[in-house]
Amino acid sequence: MNGQANKPLNQAHAATDHLDLLEAEALFILREVIAECRNPVLLFSGGKDSAVLLHLAYKAFHPGRIGCALLHIDTGHNYNEVIGYRDRMAARYDCQLYVRGVEDSIRKGSVRLRHPLESRNAYQSVTLMEAIAEFGFDACLGGARRDEEKARAKERIVSVRDEFGQWEPKNQRPELWSLYNTRVALGDHLRVFPISNWTELDVWQYIQREDIELPALYFAHARQVVRRGDILVPVTHLTPAQAGDTVETISCRFRTVGDISCTAPVASSANNVADIIAETAQCLLTERGATRLDDRASEAAMEQRKKEGYF
Amino acid sequence: MNALSYVALESQFDEAEQAANSGLLRFITAGSVDDGKSTLIGRLLYDTGNVAADQLASIQATSQKRGLAAIDWSLLTDGLIAEREQGITIDVAYRYFATARRKFIIGDAPGHEQYTRNMVTAASSADSAILLVDARKCVTTQTRRHAYLAHLLGIRELVLAVNKMDLVDWQPDVYQGIVDTFNAFVSALGRHHVQAIPLSALNGTNVATRAEAIPWYNGPSLLEYLEAVPARRDAEQAPLRLPVQRVVRVMLGNAANGASNTEFRGYQGTLASGQLEIGDEVAVWPSGQRARVTRLNVAEQALAVASADRAVVVSLDSEIDISRGDMLSSPVQPPQVVKTLTADICWLSEQPLQARSNYLIKHTTRTVNVFFEELSYRVDVNTLEHQATPETAVMNDILRVKLKLQQPLLVDAYVDNRTTGSFIVIDPLSLHTVAAGVII
Structure with missing residues (x-):
């Protein structure tokens, strides 16, 4: 809030701009999760959706610091530019960054590859579940969007996973208004998607408007x-x-x-x-x-x- | 409609910049697959240039594999394996599309009787509802049920989409008969605005473009209506309600990077309704104390005025004890501070209501213990008849109830405020969301 005193104030009219509405919805969800969950974490891959999510977290908690740590599940097959970017962002927002590698799970034997060059993308879920157990996270904030894929279109904004990390599409909690039920049993955890309602175009428009580094x-x-x-x-x-x-x-x-x-x-x-x-x-x-x-x-x-x- | 000769209209999305300035409309579509709902949504998405080439190729291939002569548009919206296997829609799906004028979020609710809860879920956040009727069948029990549920959830803008008009040769008297029947039913529920539109989803007539071929209809196409209908702005006019989500304190160096490290105390929350301006006096509930607004921010952006739906940080001029779950309001039009409630609830859980058990109620940012003091009556959603003093509630039931709260809630009637007039019920054992309620 430094140096704001002398700037002219904005007249913020009704939030009819769709980016304002999407932003406000995301800030509300982030604040609910930090207020109600015991040990939430923000999944940060360095991709554009998680970059937007991190920026939204900054805005949600300002002038306080972002209220949770960052977690990156590293397949070991990431571009160097992305890893460098990830570390730079964690430093910029002064966030604790945890990195857990699929490589660690392979070493432990919880991930077995069919062949050494097999895509490790699907195995991230094993490493993620191990990290959730290690740190006792009860909520993982992620940048997934419903427009990405048909199954995602039916996932809740606040989605319960059991201790196997399983999503049960037929047994989801109804989600009404902006009343999010963040209660989970011990061992279960939440996956929370504050930008569920954003499309790829919304994400790019927001990146432009907010000048978000990628x-x-x-x-x-x-x-x-x-x-x-x-x-x-x-x-x-x-x-x-x-x-x-x-x-x-x-x-x-x-x-x-x-x-x-x-x-x-x-x-x-x-x-x-x-x-x-x-x-x-x-x-x-x-x-x-x-x-x-x-x-x-x-x-x-x-x-x-x-x-x-x-x- | 041959799958291979199906040609898209010119994409309406030619100026990306235009979209940045458009608003957002949330609407639901209600009706069964038989009424052509999936076809209508598919048409709307396709004719506005919102179906990607790979999606189209994928559903074309699946349609052909099944030996269908035309594209099965439900493949576009039915996302889960079980749904595609059984050819039914299980759950609410959200779809997104945009035109040069507006961005749209569709809540697609299945129409089957057992899925009242899905309709209620989708309707809770919608500004407008499209109710689909098959021109050959007239207004059915299901149409009445959907209209009632849309009404219950506070949707005042209704579209009566009379589909398959081509199958009744576009006869105006068939259309008018359906419209009259529907209007008679809806006006008995309360005040609504009904836009009736005769259309053919399969042929795309009156969906994205107006049909010149129907001389007797002068109204808008469905898309024209959706682009023009006002999004819910009643929140602007209503008195200020700001449920406090978090108290933010900056001290001892926990400031965000770039923010001042001087001591700061403010209240984070989203304006449920009304406006807030620097210098405004606000009342803080439940204590009822007064204070003046000294600062309004969205992160580093300082505002003079904040309006409904904005997520802000508010600073006040006096040190009042305020915590999460409290509410800032207009001092002259405060919310009611209540320990009992009369409400209409929809039971959402497969586990029936245990009328003597303790539940939790989440209302705005406040969660309190609740008892069901009285189950007054059950509403038959098909006939709207009241069945007196039910002993329990099972999934999809709509009940009038009286609730007793352990701690006070800060409420308005749902008809006046959709945020401070709504709540969910949580089972403290299963932790599931078991019911949704609107305050009378």
Whole structure:
């Protein structure tokens, strides 16, 4: 609140702007969780949705400090830019950052890979459950959105998981008005999604409005890729070009940033938020359809992984 | 409608910047799959350019695999494995779409009788309700039930979407008969605004574009209505209610990065209704003490006036003892401070009400113990008849009840304020949300 005294005050009229309404809803949810839960944590991956969530947490608790720690479940297959960004954000907001790796779970034997280069994305749920047990978290705040996928469209904003991390879609608590029931039995925990009602376009518009910093991967850059069907697979040490592949260098950006082995970029020359918004508004493919290799396995892939405790 | 020759209309979403300035409308769709509800939603999303190419390809492929001649739009909204296996909708799904004018959130509630609770859930946050009627069937028991539930949950803007008009050859007298029957029923419930629209979801007639081919209908298309209907703004006009969520104190260096470390005390919360301006006198409940507003903030942004729905931090000029669950209000139009309540509840749980048990009630940011003092009557949602003195409530029941509270609540009637007039009931053993209530 430093230096605010001399600035002209804003006349805030009815919150008819949809970003104001979505923001207010998220701030309310964040405050409810911090007020009612014993030991909440904010899941921070360095992706754009969690970047928005962290910014919202900053706004919800200002002028106090963010009222919970950050947790990153590291597959060990993240881009260096994202890890650097994650650490910089934790320092900026003065948050305790816990990092737990899928690598640790592999070492312990709770995760067994079919082959060494298998995507570790789905195994994050095992490591996440181990971290929840280790720290005794009763609520995990996450940046998932309902428009991402059909199964997510039916998940509550405050969603109960049992000690196996299972989501039971048929046995969800009804959620009415803005009255969130945050009570959980010992051993169970909550997954809370304050930006459930945001679309990909809302997220980008908000990033622009609030000037939220993102990892550079989200903006157009030159990258070596191989075309597999209609998906661009980045050439990395984990996803090397196969014999017979044609490697191209193209201008591209990531729409979602996850595990290297399962996140693909899209061809794009948008190197600033305004251009990305223009592209997103025109875009013909859903975010996950274009870029997530793991959701393509079957139409119900996401529901299956959620039932297994995936975020 | 051949799946392969289905051509989208020009996308209406050509200016991303325009969307940034548009408002937000939440509406529900009520009706059964047979009434063409999924088709209507699919049409609305598709004709406004909101179905992505991969989603369309996926549902086209599934439709063909099942040997269907046309696209089965319910595949777009029915997200769970069990739903797709059984061809039914289990739960409320939320859909998002936008046009150049507005952003929309659809709460899609299944229509089956056993799912009153889903309709109630979806309706709780909606500004408007689209009630679907099959032109061949007229107003059914289900239509009446949906209209009653929309009314109970405070939705005043109703759309009577008379679907499958092509199957009755667009006969105006068929349409008018349905509209008259519906209006007679709804006006008996209370005050509403009803917009009736004849349409064909399958052909897209009067959905996203107006049908020039129906000379006898001069009203809006469904999309035109949705873009123009006022979102619920009664919260603006109502007296100030600000339930306190958290008390924020800055001392000993716990300030946010960039914020001043000087000592600070303020109250975080969202304005349920009304306005708050610097210098305003407010009453603090339940104590009833008065104070003046010295500062209003959304993070570092200082405001002169905050309006309904904004999540703010308020500073006051005097040191009053205020904690979570207290409420700031207009001093001249305060909430009622009550220890008993009369309410209509919808029982949501598969476990019946244990009338002699203790439950918890969560109202705004306050949670207190509650007893059911009296179960006055049950409403038959099909006939609206009252069945006197029920012994319990089972899932989907609507009951008039009298409640006794251990601690006072700060309430308004639901018709006056949807936030301070509503509550949920929590079972202290299972911790489930077992009922939802509106205060009479």
